[in-house]
Amino acid sequence: MTEQQAPGFFGNYGGSFLPPHLVEPMREVAIAYEEARQDSTFLEDYQALLSRYVGRPSLLYRAERLSEHVGGARIYMKREDLNHTGSHKINHCLGEALLAKRMGKTKLIAETGAGQHGVALATAAALLGLECEIHMGAIDVAKQHPNVVRMNMLGAKVVAVEEGGASLKEAVDSAFATFAARPEEYLFAIGSVVGPHPYPSIVRDFQSVVGREARAQFLEAEGRLPDAAVACVGGGSNAMGLFSGFLEDQSVQLYGVEPGGEGLDTARHAATMSLGTPGTLHGMATRVLQTADGEPAPVHSIASGLDYPGVGPQHVYLNETGRAHYVAVTDEQTLEAFQTLTRCEGILPALESSHAVAYGCLLARELGPEAAIIVNLSGRGDKDVDYVAEVLATR
Structure with a gap:
């Protein structure tokens, strides 16, 4: 791969x-x-x-109350939010x-x-x-x-x-x-x-520590590999970090979660893998959300780190070969996941990571209580609390 x-x-x-x-x-x-x-x-x-500065390895945390709340698979979270600098x-x-x-x-x-x-x-x-x-x-x-x-x-x-x-x-x-x-x-x-x-290779290689750790930690916790690994995707660095630990494990389903924004039937999203077309952006051949004249389209996400009209080229390859699957969740689903994780586990997730949490909860319900999954909690939400409070105040 x-x-x-x-x-x-x-x-x-x-x-x-x-x-x-x-x-x-x-x-x-x-x-x-x-x-x-x-x-x-x-x-x-x-x-x-x-190890000495960042504080690795980061924790693989079993989110028991969240798992109980969704009534499905056991949800583990790779706690990249606990790293020095918060992601x-x-x-x-x-x-x-x-x-x-x-x-x-x-x-x-x-x-x-x-x-x-x-x-x-x-x-x-x-x-x-x-x-x-x-x-x-x-x-x-x-x-x-x-x-x-x-x-x-x-x-x-x-x-x-x-x-x-x-x-x-x-x-x-x-x-x-x-x-x-x-x-x-x-x-x-x-x-x-x-x-x-x-x-794309430099950043993937430095992020691969996430996948290596998660694989070893999950084997220690469960005595087997996870059924699925889930991560948000804008450009896709945290997802490639997690996925890299499981690429050769065909039993582990890989899910990249894109920003569906206000809906894929609107222009207010950044779901490149879902609706983009082949193109060139920032020096790479990839999928791009484009206008009719071939320019990068305006994009939207509630999460600032995901509002990008392209995606990492290895993600496109993983999608086309069927090794990874790419889905989208909306701003509304993301906000709900932000609040649910905060209240169930006392963990404030970044809005970017909340996309993965949202789909992880849906997948946990679908797979049922015998399954177990990893959600990459790529960052903490301290940076987002004022903005989320403003948005929620208008609801």
């Missing part, structure tokens, strides 16, 4: 589709990463940060920061939607003595103000992007443009399994 022989391709998807002036900088990143991943010292330094994003940000140091770069630059990637990258930069610049859509700057404050306190420069839809896609465009002007200074530390080769 990995690449074909062509570098950076997953079946027909992935690759590197770049303007000429970015070809050499991306080639340098690919070479540096290939050398780093075979360097035992680099890998030891990375593993040491995961799975720190897993790849530390790896990217170490790679930047190895390459002699002085600055990290990236996009962020919900702010979790931005906070994690700013944290990694502070820890390793690098400068950091984060581009964020103006809508998300207002919506995720606590994370903007955290990034500023960590020393990062936050650039509010006003163009277009002023959300995640525009933040990626803006960060790429700045990187393209000074690639000798910056490492582009992309925040998901998207973009040109080698980024």
Whole structure:
């Protein structure tokens, strides 16, 4: 379930589709990463940060009251929300920061939607003595103000992007443009399994710790593998992290949960896998939500980290080969799941993660009490509580 022989391709998807002036900088990143991943010292330094700084392994938690509430399968949650900085994003940000140091770069630059990637990258930069610049859509700057404050306190420069839809896609465009002007200074530390080769592989590899841990922890808890593994998908980094632990286990069904927004029969969603078509976006061949003239379409999700009109190319490959299944849940279902998990288990999930919780509950009912599943709780919801309170006050 990995690449074909062509570098950076997953079946027909992935690759590197770049303007000429970015070809050499991306080639340098690919070479540096290939050398780093075979360097035992680099890998030891990375593993040491995961255990001593992030606090890995993260907990695999049996959500007994939630399981009882839904009346179905036993639901386990991979608690990435307990990581330092509050999400799975720190897993790849530390790896990217170490790679930047190895390459002699002085600055990290990236996009962020919900702010979790931005906070994690700013944290990694502070820890390793690098400068950091984060581009964020103006809508998300207002919506995720606590994370903007955290990034500023960590020393990062936050650039509010006003163009277009002023959300995640525009933040990626803006960060790429700045990187393209000074690639000798910056490492582009992309925040998901998207973009040109080698980024989908880099981020997947650093996130694979989630799947390795979850598989071993579940075997210890249940003495068998789970019936299913569920994770939210925007670009798809947390899902690829979880899925990577089970790709060869055909008995484990893999479910990626996309943002259905206000409904797939409206234009207000970001369900790329469900309704997108083949296209090229941000240097990769993938599925894209597109307008009639082939431009990326405006998208919507209640979760800022999921409102992206594309998806990681390996997810498209897993879908086309039938190894993973992709579904969508609405904003309403997401809000309900946010409240249900909070009240049943005392856990505030990120709105992104609440998509996975919502579908996990539906799947648990469908599979019945003899089954057991893992839901990846990719981040905590502290950043979302004010926004959720505002939305609920209007109901």
